[in-house]
Amino acid sequence: MTFTRSSIPTVSARIGALILQRASGLGMDAGQLMSGTGFDPAWLDDAEARMPLAVEERLWTRAVELTGKPSFGLLAASLIRPGEFDVLDYAVRTAPDLRTALQRLARYNRLLHDLASFEIIPLGEVTRIEHRFEAAGMQPCPPAAEFTLASLVVVASQLGGEPVPAQAVEFRHAARDEVDSYRRIFGVVPSFQAPVSCVVLASELLDRPVPAADPALSRIVTAHAEQLLAACDRQPENLAMQVRRQLAEGMAHGMISLRTVAGQLNLSERSLQRRLASQDTSFADLVDEVRHELARRYMADERLALGEVAYLLGFSDPSAFHRAFKRWTGTTPAAARRMRH
Template sequence: MSSTGFNAEWLSDPEARMPLAVEEHLWTRAADLTQKPSFGLFAAGLIRPGEFDVLDYAVRTAPDLRTALQRLARYNRLLHDLATFEIIPIGETTRIEHRFDVVGVRPCPQAAEFTLASLVVVASQLCGKPVKALSVEFAHAALDKLEAYREVFGVTPRVKCSVSCLVLPSELLDRPIPAADPGLSRIVMAHAEQLLAASHCPPENIVTLVRRQLAEGMAHGQTSLQAVARCLNLSERSLQRRLDDQGTRFAYLMDEVRRELAMRYIADEHLALGEVVYLLGFADPSSFHRAFKRWTGITPAAARRSRH
């Protein structure tokens, strides 16, 4: 603690927040002292129910893994001011992206690995059997031998990507959790909402909320201003005004999210271009082709060929 700037008094203060730099120093020193390069993966394997207090129980009492992830995305601010999760359905798969809600700032490698590994660990505990990822990406270089990652995730990760993310089967996420407890879930959720309302953590950025809603609703046609405002419990006028205050517009965010998703879908050769058109919510292939050429200067087919 002394070498990282951690104040021991924080341990007895439930409202304490440690600076991000201290957290990063703790991760680095833990890896050094234990001589475990992938200490984040190791730490995730030690997670037991209840260790993250109300957030943990909100997640663990959910009826299915998708709801559990949605609760994680909403209540994670009870533990961390910057970390956000974006849940993106992509046909038969679902992509979970982990980032910080501040431009230019990323989770440190150990924290990123702990976070994605913890998703697999907790999902396995909820399902009562091992859960393996379809793919894993990290924004940093590998910290350990690739076998260490394969043991946790079941696949070899891609590294030095634009964002850290985990991809799981949608069928798995929508399958009921055997030990789900609806009664306890209602109690925990009510308490979590009270804590969120009373907490001193900053409110989630409206731009982040809109981007998340657009990403989750893109393939289901839930991307109109009216639909997004309804999901966020805002009037259309209030939503537009709050986006104006952030210096952006709804149409710009829609275009931005579509462009980012398009790049990911094009990279996935299991998806036909016709499926990409559907997943992005375009009315027809020609509309998608025009948009893609505006974003990149080339056609979707050419972009896919260029990856070979």
């Protein structure tokens, strides 16, 4: 997915839920942790919710501060259990071997994170897995980077039924804790301030069959993951444009609501709001933009009285239209009409 300057990268709110759960397990108050981060508690009850990447980073930073554990990301990874990341998780865990599991992670990770990517590089006896953000000038915050690489080793060990020690680990950031914290997870002491964050695993381990592999379930899960991935690719078709069209078509028949537009697009109100936010806009912003554009068109038709223009734009009364028009143009509707002569 390509991001422009106006795009807001998002991640699954499941990551936020995981951070909160891990911090709560250390005795932290969830409300205190969420305070000031921008995390909406409603996301905890919405399996499809996504949150801005900036919110995730603030949660990681605050969790480190409140728990007093610089290696909080490593701790969070050590407690990973099956199913915490839904379809992505099951696609990985039903793979026939660790190499296929990594390939699925690389392919389907966009279901969880807009920017994070994995590159799997075979190097003979070892395989290097590099983790980065696909956006110029951006990189994972240190706790998130440590959680991600530690998760690779933890999940690989769970799948294989035995510890999978790393051959080497590298992080872009400086060391954040005592080396023993890293050695307990990875089996080695990482290198720090490296060009890219990565973990290196023995190739022969990656080709071992996963004892609990389930081919039938694997086919079902990966088919579903492919459908979700295709939906991600279609989303930039620009939902905002679809909403604008619905507004323009329905406005003359009375102001149409968020509920109405969401129903026309086969979305819940919450999903529509969330997806518009991911495109750096909102339903209210689009209503205002469409009204402004239509106002210019209607004002050019002098057969329409100003009261009729207000009605066609869905305003409840002419005074509301008057205020909006002055905000858009700096002048009143009547003055704008006079200036045309």
